[in-house]
Amino acid sequence: MLHVDLDQFIAAVEVLRRPELAGKPIIVGGRGDPTERAVVSTASYEARAFGVGSGMPLRVAARKVPDAVILPVDQEAYLAASERVMAALRAQPGATVQVLGWDEAFMGIETGCPEAYALQVQAAVLEQTKLHCSVGIGDTLVRAKVATGFGKPAGVFRLTAGNWLDVMGSRPTRDLWGVGTKVSGRLANLGINTVAELAAIDPQDLVPEFGPKMGPWYAELGRGDGASVVDDTPWVARGHSRETTYQRDLTEPAQVHAAVRELASHVLEDVAAEGRPVVGLTLKVRYAPFFTKTHAKKIPETFDRNEVLARTLELAAEIEAGRAIRLLGLRAEMAMPEDARKGHTPTRGGW
DNA sequence: TCTGGGGTCCTAGGACCC
DNA sequence: TCTGGGGTCCTAGGACCC
Numbered sequence: 001m002l003h004v005d006l007d008q009f010i011a012a013v014e015v016l017r018r019p020e021l022a023g024k025p026i027i028v029g030g031r032g033d034p035t036e037r038a039v040v041s042t043a044s045y046e047a048r049a050f051g052v053g054s055g056m057p058l059r060v061a062a063r064k065v066p067d068a069v070i071l072p073v074d075q076e077a078y079l080a081a082s083e084r085v086m087a088a089l090r091a092q093p094g095a096t097v098q099v100l101g102w103d104e105a106f107m108g109i110e111t112g113c114p115e116a117y118a119l120q121v122q123a124a125v126l127e128q129t130k131l132h133c134s135v136g137i138g139d140t141l142v143r144a145k146v147a148t149g150f151g152k153p154a155g156v157f158r159l160t161a162g163n164w165l166d167v168m169g170s171r172p173t174r175d176l177w178g179v180g181t182k183v184s185g186r187l188a189n190l191g192i193n194t195v196a197e198l199a200a201i202d203p204q205d206l207v208p209e210f211g212p213k214m215g216p217w218y219a220e221l222g223r224g225d226g227a228s229v230v231d232d233t234p235w236v237a238r239g240h241s242r243e244t245t246y247q248r249d250l251t252e253p254a255q256v257h258a259a260v261r262e263l264a265s266h267v268l269e270d271v272a273a274e275g276r277p278v279v280g281l282t283l284k285v286r287y288a289p290f291f292t293k294t295h296a297k298k299i300p301e302t303f304d305r306n307e308v309l310a311r312t313l314e315l316a317a318e319i320e321a322g323r324a325i326r327l328l329g330l331r332a333e334m335a336m337p338e339d340a341r342k343g344h345t346p347t348r349g350g351w
Numbered sequence: 352t353c354t355g356g357g358g359t360c361c362t363a364g365g366a367c368c369c
Numbered sequence: 370t371c372t373g374g375g376g377t378c379c380t381a382g383g384a385c386c387c
Contacts (some may be wrong), residue, residue, distance in 0.1 A: 030355070039355050041387095054387085060352045073355090101358095101387045180385055211362055214384095243356050282381095290354075296380050327358085 001230050002107040002118055003136040003144035004089060004125070004234050007153045010042035012131050013081045014071055025068045027052060027061050032072035034062030036225075037245050041073050045153070053107040078102050081129065088128040092121055096230045106141060108230030118156040143224045145177050164224040169196035170332075173246035176221050183218070198222025239280075240270035241331035249288045249324035256325060260316040263330045271308075278308055279302035283315040286327035295319075301335055308332070 006012065025047035040061050043052040050065045062070060082102040085118070088099045089105055089312020096108035111117045118135040125133050134151040137158035138144030146168065147159035159167060169209045173195060174184040186209060192198050199222040206215030220226050242263050250256050260283075271278055282296040295315045302308065312330060319325070 037354080039353095041355080055354075057352060057354050061356090063352085104387080178385065182384060214361065238359070241357065245355060280379095292382090294381060296382095298379060327355090331358090 001138060001141065001228065002109060002114065002119060002121065003138065003141075003148045004105050004107060004216070005134050005148045005152070006085060006103040007132045007134060008042060008044050009081075009131070010073075011044035011047075012077055013078055014074075015044075016081075016130055017077070021069055021177070025050065025052075025065050026071065027058070027065065027068045028071045028073055029061070030073065032070050032082075034058045034070055037247055081131070085125060085131065085133075088125050089121065092117075092124065093116045096232045098230045098232055099235070106144065106230045108232075111115035114158065115156055120224065122156070124156070133157050138224075140224060140226050140228045142177060142221060142226050146175075146224070159224065161224070165196055165199060169194060169199070171195050173198050173222070178221055179218070187218070195222055199224075201311050237274065237334065237335060238336065239331055239333040240267055240274075241282075241329055242266045242270070243284070243327060243329035245286075245327045246325070249326050250328075251324050253321065256316070256319060256328075257313075257330050259325075260312060260330075261309070263328055264312040267330050268305055268308055271332050271334060272303075274334060275302055276337070278332045279310070279335050280333035281311055281315060282329075282331040282333070283312065283318075284327070284331070285319055285325060286324045287320070288324040290326075292327075301344075308351045 004251065010028045014026060014028060015021050024044070027040055028035055028042050029040040036058065036059040040052060040054055040058055043061065047065050047068055052061045052064055055078045058070070062068065063228060079102065085103070086097065086099055086105060089095060089107060092107070094109055098106040100106065107121070109117055114137045118137060121135060122133055125131060132154045133140040134148050134154060135156045136144045136147030136151055137156065138147050139160045143159040143164060147157045150167070151157035166284065170281060172184060173179050173187050174181065176195060187193070190209060192201060198219065201219050201222065203216035203219035206219055209215065210218060244259070244263065244336050249258060278299060279301055280296065280298045282294055284294050285293060286292045295317055295318045297311055299311050
């Protein structure tokens, strides 16, 4: 299968509508104001050369690249561009397309020459959207996904059982898709530092540290093994959430109350659009400077606005009085349709 | 340097039941 | 009087991804 990933997608979309920005260091984040609390969504390659990356505080990024063009996030524009890209992928002969996010997808295909097919995909995407992408080829989803990183920018790379360890074996476990800083640290404590070392481990040996599911899954990841089926079943959201980071911390009870109501009304709109009952609520509170606490509540199936709002306010009552609040988030979990797929995908994450 | 906003899934521990 | 063993549900929190 193939994994297709657009190159510096958000920055590229911005350049499309403002061609004079081509070749400049572009940073997209928040409302485009580096004095606000916000982080970088995407930086162009020119900005990345200065050490700017996704997730970095906008303020810090602006300091690193004084000449950067800093732009606000425009989700509608990226979504529209994304839909054109996905349409181009779906139009490819014999392709099953599984969308992973705005700017990436798996493609299941039958072909004698995947490299030729990949070049064809790149040409089609470029022709129909004016955007460049990189393509990974693999015999599992994990290998295809990891391969794309070696193809960037605008290239093609193939990873299979045959060359996986040659390419990845000496790399740190952190380079694997699904291993972050925490897990790589815990693996290091077990004496496992490289992908090759992880690949050699008996899956059962990781159960005491990571549990019955994740332990064996990490071992599989080290080998690059796992699912190899591209699934184009339409995605069904498990829930919806809204979060707001306040530019100034909330300190007054009345402010908190108003903020919770605001949040709840947004979440209710999102849920209403799906037409499925709410079965659980989670209120997330970040007390300044960085302590996060969640309050969760299962609720009887209900669509009812007032019911959900009342339950949200019950949760809000658990907020500690007198503490400065930097962020509030509310997540509503929805009842799943009977036939919705569950646990098919090989990793966690927002798709 | 000081940390967005949208998601998914897993685990541990306590409550409760038989 | 002291306490098995299994199950489910719920809450809280963690980790990761884009």
